[in-house]
Amino acid sequence: MSCAALAFCFVRIADEMVEGETRAFDERILLALRDPADLKRPIGPAWLETAMVDLTGLGGVPTLTLITALVVIYLLVARRFGNAALVALSISGGAILTSVLKIGFARPRPEVVDHLVAVQSLSFPSGHAMASAVVYLTLGALLARTERRRAVRGYIFAVAGFLTLLIGVTRVFLGVHYPTDVLAGWTLGAAWALLCWLVARWLRPRDNETEQPA
Template identity: 85%
Template sequence: MIEGDTRVFDERVLLALRDPADLKRPIGPAWLESAMVDLTALGGVPALTLITGLVLLYLIVSRRFGNAVLVACSILGGAVLTKLLKMGFARPRPDLVDHLVNVQSLSFPSGHAMASAVVYLTLGALVARVERRRAVRGYIFAVAGFLTLLIGASRVYLGVHYPTDVLAGWTIGAAWALACWLVARWLRPRDNETEEG
């Protein structure tokens, strides 16, 4: 990405999602653009903060303090990592097509893709930990993954990210969520002792 090796791929995908006669218009019916704007909001700071806050309150009320600390550290750590990576790479937003939503920050990695992977996959792992049935655990992870994929795809469709921004956000966010899940597994016996004691 830094050397420009992904430029052709990024530009082809962005252009493929626009009307060739008018690059201001995305492909598809008008309702699709509205749906993408709604979907992208699920990966924004207000939505993710609300969801995280509600989960943290639930964990505190149910006296699962270890899980609450883990969730808070995971999501705050992911947010800090996103900011550091954006500042480090300092990639500007795409200017090939119009942005269909307002954006303020740098482009790489996609904050929406990364934050949605961190939040939804971390919360999915937390919920799946208490579910014994394999099919239900699979469903939980599928929903978390599906939301993450939709949010990232919406960023490219709306012209505010290159596809490689989103791919990097998904990859780094999923790796972060996996690392936090592994820490949770390692701490699990200690959590159980604390909660039982």
Template identity: 55%
Template sequence: MNVLLTPATRLWVRLHLNEIGPLVSLAGCAFFAWAFVAIAGEVFEGETHAFDSAILLSLRNPQNLADPIGPSWLEESARDITGLGGYAILTIVTVSAFVYLLMAGKRGAALLVAVAVIGGTLLSTGLKLGFERPRPDLVPHAARVYTASFPSGHAMLSAVTYLTLGALLSRVQERRRMQAFIMGLAVAITLLVGVSRIYLGVHWPSDVLGGWAVGAAWASLCWFVALQLQRRGQVEKPGETSSPS
């Protein structure tokens, strides 16, 4: 049965949705930041070693620890998926989204995308330098690694990039179905990249959990900022474009 809303009711619903968005984003930022601090504390005290070791060993052939479980195509697929969290792919995705938003006349959103991703990358680098956790030595690595282990850069930057882009791009979409699709795709890619790092043996599971947590916290914060700037007219609303110069 269709429910007809009066103009006053529609206004009331819109105002309350506008209030819920910032509250949800701040709550998400606080929760994921707390989760990262909790995970980092456990890692620093060495409390995650048994958990990390059990999961890494469960994903390897007991007779040959250099061989991840599953068929050979699964290992190759994991390498392909893990590339989605690499600097080259993330740069291409970010630049593509930035150019798309500029071409769509959404200059404020484009600038926010650039600031969010660059800021997240600097945060990831700083955290890695601060913790300097060694890479797993329990099983041979099935992919090359160059940096410290905690938090996982691939997991964190995937969350920073894909979740931030998902949140910001969904804000410039009018249809709820499109918003849900964009955010669902961003979450799925973020999770797959993190799992691939564990499967390939290049990160402890707690590295990936920490990367997801801090990346999601940053994305939530960027979402909150986007909502505030949108209210002030500094970031375009759904369906709105900036005037040509």
């Protein structure tokens, strides 16, 4: 799927959300994930809630910032300056875009169910969903470029995609995002990551020229 197609999906989701067409769908999903007798309790065993709280941290600012910093430092040490700049700019740019969109749409957090983790920012699009897509898919694309075997590249992309999807699901399960918040974050984050991957391909010969033997 191209950047344009993913961006179009985001625009359609945003348009439907602004018009209120997604509210019934969003609330139905949120309520389906709670005990009908007590909306403060999610469905499933107690350990599932604990696991979701832990896993959602994989898309949090501290975790993604640490991962990004470590990768950028590695690329600088390896003298892959183009890729280092690409990672830093793409991920910081994605974070800025998310913040701007949240302020622009100003969608409040869900109120139909209790939040199982503390949140402070606005709801649309999901910052966790978008940031995880940007970070994990961008890094997955850069890592996959170093592999010649198709099976290994496929595994790398599968892991990046799985982490992105998992983090988005945790946000809905924990009641802090509507499903359409997450869908919007996924589509726009994937579009941004794909754009960065295309730039990385363009930079490849230039980046190789900067590499020097130790």
